[in-house]
Amino acid sequence: MGVVHRFIGREGAFGWEGKAPEEYVTETAKGASINWLIGPREEAPHFAIRYIEVEPGGHTSLDNHEHEHGVMILKGKGRVLMGQEEVEVGFGDILFVPGSERHRFRNAGDEPFGFLCVIPRL
């Protein structure tokens, strides 16, 4: 049978049974974690789905890489830099960040800002 990762609702943060978030450490990230929900461990051949959460006051790296992102906002409020523009986002908003476009996800509220982020298998 396929794989099920059960959602664990927690106050202020999302989690899944058997899945531990890792700190998202880069020179320019602050207060961000990443949880690989579907990826190499599930032997997913073509894509990965990660849950990224950013603390109030935090942000992901200022990134610019070849692969694209498909994103759905799940929790909190954010400001997302894509190219030269920054947009405000909240629950349910869908973003597509093309390859080689500069981007950064910033928490713009006072609760955790969380989103699903799909990438091709790298």
Next chain:
Amino acid sequence: MGVVHRFIGREGAFGWEGKAPEEYVTETAKGASINWLIGPREEAPHFAIRYIEVEPGGHTSLDNHEHEHGVMILKGKGRVLMGQEEVEVGFGDILFVPGSERHRFRNAGDEPFGFLCVIPRL
């Protein structure tokens, strides 16, 4: 700049600005719709993200195809057949259906059952 599809919260159903769901018509599907949020129109080169919604009493096709699915449940309650087993799912649960595994998503509640479904570019 990248693409933003704004979420439109509606009672009983999810929607996005500028995105119309299509009826999911197959011989074995019943009461299901599909909304392509990220895919060929966004020029996504490697994967697509769709929102699939199933009415109470409805279900998707009994499918068995080469490509895999990555799924997150967003709304309602469902029963998902994967291989020989059926599992109950609700908000936040993550599923990975490997390629060539038989699967079907059935609404098991009295409100719409909705989920994100990622596939590789076909």
